Amino acid sequence: MEAIIQQFFNIEIMIKALPLVLKGLGVTLLICAVVIPLGALGGLFAAIASVSKNRAVRWTAIGFVDLFRAIPPLVLLIFIYAGLPFAGIQISPFVAVAVGFFLNNSAYFAEVFRAGILSVPKGQTEAARSTGMTQGQTLFWVTLPQAVRNVLPDLLSNVVEVVKLTSLASVVSLGEMLHAAGLVRSLTYNASPLVLAAGLYLVLLWPLIRLISRFERKIDT
Amino acid sequence: MASTYNEKGTPSSATLSVRALHKSFGVLPVLKGIDLHVQRSEMVFVLGPSGSGKSTMLRCCNLLEEPDSGAILIEGDKLTGPGVDLNKMRQRIGMVFQSFNLYPHLSALGNVTLALRRVLKMPREQAESEAIAALTKVGLSNRAGHFPSQLSGGQQQRVAIARALALKPTVMLFDEPTSALDPELVGDVLDVMRDVKEQGMTMLVVSHEMKFARDAADRVVFMDGGVIVEQGPPEQIFGAPTQERTRTFLSRFHG
């Protein structure tokens, strides 16, 4: 018991690790702040394209979504970071992470938005078009507000997944939170910094998770 | 030649003209040459068995379904063809659906103002006062802030009528506007339709409200198998139908 506390819940080491881990948390939040809005936007466009009447547009979107859902994000990340320099493109770890997660994340958001769009009954579009609204106006004012509302818990779950996914950025030595915690662990031969990081993830994500289950309960009833 | 299409007035003076309309779904022919002319302020009722193509014909009238051939004209203006702005044309054709199709995320007022603001580009205040005027016509100005889920079926359908009316259309299409309603709510919707007619609206109505057809319609059209079998004033169609198919259909309603 003593040993477990010493190895995982060593307050002294946690306090020492705190500045570095908090700095990592800042990087994690920064990645999220870039990747989540961009991914959501990219996913929205891909979803709209994937229900287009134009075949070429539709299949391009579906191809994009399938491809980036199939590639493990870790592989994608390494490919972008380590592969692109061979093509003469030098990028920083942060840009590599932003691009990789944007692609992966767009694909997942696209699937959720697409399900949302398809959940809106056809009669809604017909009613809007019958009043002279254009296809674009109908999408923006009638379909999307309902689509988003119908899949809100899934959209938020996706956000939670993305936040956790950012820990992968440590493979390209981007100093996000898990990377920072791992660093301190290797210096101290003690796992407490990891527990600290896990605790911070929990603090970060718990409100979101509560929110999601509240929405889900609301939809059930 | 065109004048043989209709006994009342010439087709070119009609408010809504359907000419030689054909429509198939895949290999299934649904409309096999429909000619129908609705005059200004006329209320025309369309009857017919399930699957006879009534909804399809109505939906072709505002191009929710694309006809295979034939033409639709509003006050002589073609709905299809080069250079036609379909969205502009649709402003002149109001539609009321069996399942209301109100926007669930908007209040009654929001349902009515949406097209006023986005299509007609009215400023908010003007759109809202026009919407209140339309809701007043259907007796629901006191429900403007309610969402569809807070309204009865009959009230929802009346909001849907207000949504169409607010654009001041030339003609209104109704596809079984009362068949999704509880019987006790049907009367309110029919009363509103009668008011709309009395204001001079041109109306094409698919409905099986026989009693209402008898005392409010100017003309009744009987469709079967994708063609118009017979048409005439309600007293003639209900009292002395000339076609066997019409008689068979009507006998089911008289019991």
Ligand SMILES: Nc1ncnc2c1ncn2[C@@H]1O[C@H](COP(=O)(O)OP(=O)(O)OP(=O)(O)O)[C@@H](O)[C@H]1O
């Ligand atoms: N989108 C569609 N795709 C394929 N077939 C269709 C479609 N819409 C209608 N049909 C078919 O066309 C025929 C006519 O349908 P329509 O809805 O116009 O009939 P209706 O007279 O309105 O019938 P009801 O009284 O049941 O509403 C039916 O056989 C129907 O199955």
Ligand SMILES: [Mg+2]
């Ligand atoms: Mg029908």
